[in-house]
Amino acid sequence: MSERTSRRTGGSPPTVVVDDLRVTFEVQVGRHGGDGRRRRGTTRQRVEALKGISAVVHRGEAVGIVGRNGSGKSTFLRAIAGLSPVSGGAVWASATPTLLGVNAALLPNLSGERNIELGCLAIGMTPKEIRERKDEIAEFSGIGDAIYRPMRTYSAGMGSRLKFAIATAKVPEVLLIDEALNTGDAEFRERSQERIRQLQAEAGTVFLVSHTLAAVEDTCTRTMWIHDGELRLDGPTEEVLGAYKDYNAGWRHFRAGTRREAPRLPGPVVGLDRSFSAVVERS
Numbered sequence: 001m002s003e004r005t006s007r008r009t010g011g012s013p014p015t016v017v018v019d020d021l022r023v024t025f026e027v028q029v030g031r032h033g034g035d036g037r038r039r040r041g042t043t044r045q046r047v048e049a050l051k052g053i054s055a056v057v058h059r060g061e062a063v064g065i066v067g068r069n070g071s072g073k074s075t076f077l078r079a080i081a082g083l084s085p086v087s088g089g090a091v092w093a094s095a096t097p098t099l100l101g102v103n104a105a106l107l108p109n110l111s112g113e114r115n116i117e118l119g120c121l122a123i124g125m126t127p128k129e130i131r132e133r134k135d136e137i138a139e140f141s142g143i144g145d146a147i148y149r150p151m152r153t154y155s156a157g158m159g160s161r162l163k164f165a166i167a168t169a170k171v172p173e174v175l176l177i178d179e180a181l182n183t184g185d186a187e188f189r190e191r192s193q194e195r196i197r198q199l200q201a202e203a204g205t206v207f208l209v210s211h212t213l214a215a216v217e218d219t220c221t222r223t224m225w226i227h228d229g230e231l232r233l234d235g236p237t238e239e240v241l242g243a244y245k246d247y248n249a250g251w252r253h254f255r256a257g258t259r260r261e262a263p264r265l266p267g268p269v270v271g272l273d274r275s276f277s278a279v280v281e282r283s
């Protein structure tokens, strides 16, 4: 039996509405016979990365996206940013979403300093704004004198810090962050989380994909759990992470033989009702 419940998040206006979003990739794969050996030629395979996700996100919400590897989290963010081919459904956004790390078109042969100028132009800052804010952005990145070196000489963490500093220099209405917080060190993670809270307070909407549940816990008011391309749970972070951790622990016990039944997934969240609230179907 299933129970349908509506979840209403009234108050501030919606900034992102995702309605039955579907993304399917077509990939060429080598042929294999029944014996597992390779055959000549290739065949097409369909990967249903998102199988109909619906959600309404409001101004001032910071939304964590969790789920195991390959569940569709990055595809979801890329589809919201308009960077993934969509095979069904629709995404509406009140402003162009900024995907951290991709929209900042940085050039490896230029110095960090020059890249701040370029990146800030790319996110719509005026030359005057850039002149006024450049030092503060460099300071926030915390990479010291390396700011004068070509970006190709940066470590992955240093590059991420600079990209984060640039992408958050201007408060975007919708900011999408994919794992960026995992690359910096503990001190930078803390500062980035603080910056996200600040953006959220300044009326932005933030989506954060992360396997670091503590980062989601500390930063996000709401969390969406995606599993195998489906939205399984969407609600207050504490509630969703609690269920997600229980599910993962359930599998660990099941595999270790200390639990007899495999854990059951919650949800799925299956659509939008006419007043734009998510409709949750529990089984």
Ligand SMILES: Nc1ncnc2c1ncn2[C@@H]1O[C@H](COP(=O)(O)OP(=O)(O)OP(=O)(O)O)[C@@H](O)[C@H]1O
Residues within 6 Å of the ligand: 025, 026, 027, 047, 048, 049, 067, 068, 069, 070, 071, 072, 073, 074, 075, 076
């Ligand atoms: N360009 C692509 N072509 C084909 N398949 C793709 C492509 N991008 C993603 N996929 C597939 O879509 C599914 C979802 O991938 P996605 O990267 O969104 O997962 P994820 O939840 O972000 O994973 P992770 O936690 O490992 O980063 C996976 O099966 C992946 O192999």
